[in-house]
Amino acid sequence: MEGFRLRMASLVRRLFKREKREREGDERLWPEKGEETRERMQEVVAHVYDVTNSPSEKTNNTVSRINCICKDCVGLGGIFHSAIQVYGTHEWSFGYRERGSGVFHCSQGQNQFYTYRQSIVLGETHCSQSEVNKILRELIRAWTGDSYDPLSKNCNHFCDAFCEKLGVRKLPGK
Numbered sequence: 001m002e003g004f005r006l007r008m009a010s011l012v013r014r015l016f017k018r019e020k021r022e023r024e025g026d027e028r029l030w031p032e033k034g035e036e037t038r039e040r041m042q043e044v045v046a047h048v049y050d051v052t053n054s055p056s057e058k059t060n061n062t063v064s065r066i067n068c069i070c071k072d073c074v075g076l077g078g079i080f081h082s083a084i085q086v087y088g089t090h091e092w093s094f095g096y097r098e099r100g101s102g103v104f105h106c107s108q109g110q111n112q113f114y115t116y117r118q119s120i121v122l123g124e125t126h127c128s129q130s131e132v133n134k135i136l137r138e139l140i141r142a143w144t145g146d147s148y149d150p151l152s153k154n155c156n157h158f159c160d161a162f163c164e165k166l167g168v169r170k171l172p173g174k
Contacts (some may be wrong), residue, residue: 003068007059014164019085019133024129027044029117030114034088037150041124041126042086042121042124042125043065043086043087043123043124043129044084044085044121044122044124044125044134044163044166044168045084045085045086045091045108045119045120045121045122046082046083046084046085046116046119046120046122046159046171047082047083047084047085047091047108047109047111047116047118048080048081048082048112048116048117048119048120049080049081049082049111049114049115049116049117050063050064050080050081051063051079051080051109051114051118052064052114052115053080053113053114054092058099063079066079074167076090080100080156080160081093081111081113081114081155082104082155082156082171083105083111083155083159084122084159084162084163084166085108086125086127086132086166087129087132089107089108090105090106090108091105091106091107091109091111092104092133092136092162093105093106093111093155093158093159094107094143094146094148094154094155094157094158094159095155096143096145096146096148097144097145097146097148098145098146099143099145099146100144100145101140101142101143101144101145101160102143102144102145102146102147102148102158103139104137106167110120120171120172122163122168122170122171123168123169124168125166125167126167127166127167132166135162135165135166139158139161139162139165143158143161157173
């Protein structure tokens, strides 16, 4: 019974803290679970998409065929968009933007501009949710949208930088 009371008291404290954060405006990228205690390691997942956002159906089909031949048959790369998911249900990526950060997020596997291909587990991070929030804030500041370059600073480079900070392996196929 005592254990139950302690858990309930802890739950009530967390609910009041969450309510206070919501009233005052929460600067975190998503709510944190519990206090600043270390939770179990968190899985890091790469979501991979075929870059098929051309208005031309013929171009999109060609890109899909190239990706199938290059990746599936030959084992080389292709023309892909990638994003990283850790904690929560959002994936984080990078793209061109005239002003501000090029870092953005969307629901996992749901980027509306590309065709979802697959998800790849890259490992587990030791970073707490708070540490991941801090890493994302740093990346948001550092990865400006106008610095995007399709060959030297793209979504795949961003994902590799994010993975390095999370302490997991980089995207496969490089």
